[in-house]
Amino acid sequence: xxxxxVEHFGFTVPNLEEAVEFFETVFGAxxxxxxxxxxxxxxxxxxRLGVPGHCRIxxxxxxxxxxxxxxxxxxxxxxxxxxxxxRNSQPGGFHMAFQxxxxxxxxxxxxxxxxxxxYGPTFVESGPMAGLTWLYLRAPWGQFLEIVSxxxxxxxAKDGGPRLWSPLD
Numbered sequence: 672x673x674x675x676x677v678e679h680f681g682f683t684v685p686n687l688e689e690a691v692e693f694f695e696t697v698f699g700a701x702x703x704x705x706x707x708x709x710x711x712x713x714x715x716x717x718x719r720l721g722v723p724g725h726c727r728i729x730x731x732x733x734x735x736x737x738x739x740x741x742x743x744x745x746x747x748x749x750x751x752x753x754x755x756x757x758r759n760s761q762p763g764g765f766h767m768a769f770q771x772x773x774x775x776x777x778x779x780x781x782x783x784x785x786x787x788x789x790y791g792p793t794f795v796e797s798g799p800m801a802g803l804t805w806l807y808l809r810a811p812w813g814q815f816l817e818i819v820s821x822x823x824x825x826x827x828a829k830d831g832g833p834r835l836w837s838p839l840d
Contacts, residue, residue, distance in 0.1 A: 676836070679733065679741035680767060684812050687730050687746035693810055694742065697786065698769055700734040703741065725749045736769065738838040756813045766807070768817035770838050774804040777818050781808055792818075801826030 684690040694700035709731070713724030720728075726749040734742040757764040771777045774792045781788050792806040802822045807815055821837075828834065 677740045679743045681743035681745065682765070682814070683745040683747055684814075685746070686812065687732060687744060689811055690744050691732055691734065694734055694736065694744075697781070697784070698736050700736045700742070702732050703735050704733045706731040722747070723750065739769070742767075756815075759815055764815075766815040766817055768805070768819050771818050771820050774806050774818050774820040777820075778806050781818075795826075797826065799825065799827035799830075 709728035717724045729746045787809040789807040795803045
């Protein structure tokens with residue numbers, strides 16, 4: 672099997688329109704496709720998607736954000752909407768990072784829009800990630816996201832080895 676790269680990240684949100692509006696206004700995302708309600712039976716849902724049979728996909732939207740992987744965002748019905756997202760410290764915890772031109776300036780813009788931004792940005796001065804500036808934020812539904820910017824190649828590049836992918840490539 673030849674692997675070309677990461678084509679998309681898929682995740683479920685409680686309100687698809689809210690999530691799409693967030694990614695459009697904050698990150699400049701563009702909706703590339705939309706499925707509408709997926710017509711499937713209980714067995715399909717259990718066997719092919721690993722979800723309870725009574726759950727249904729109400730809609731899927733796939734977004735493009737800059738020059739990176741696609742975001743496939745699901746809204747389901749029939750499941751407990753009160754489930755708590757896993758923390759980053761737990762197995763299955765999850766976040767996505769978006770590379771921006773200036774994480775410090777982006778942090779100010781995010782805060783001015785009332786977005787829940789954690790402490791920072793943080794500039795990494797030494798080690799394999801030297802030259803990276805990063806900042807965590809939370810989407811309206813609680814999902815952790817990150818913005819990063821870089822002052823040239825990161826510290827690990829001095830040691831050789833495989834180069835990290837960048838949307839600037």
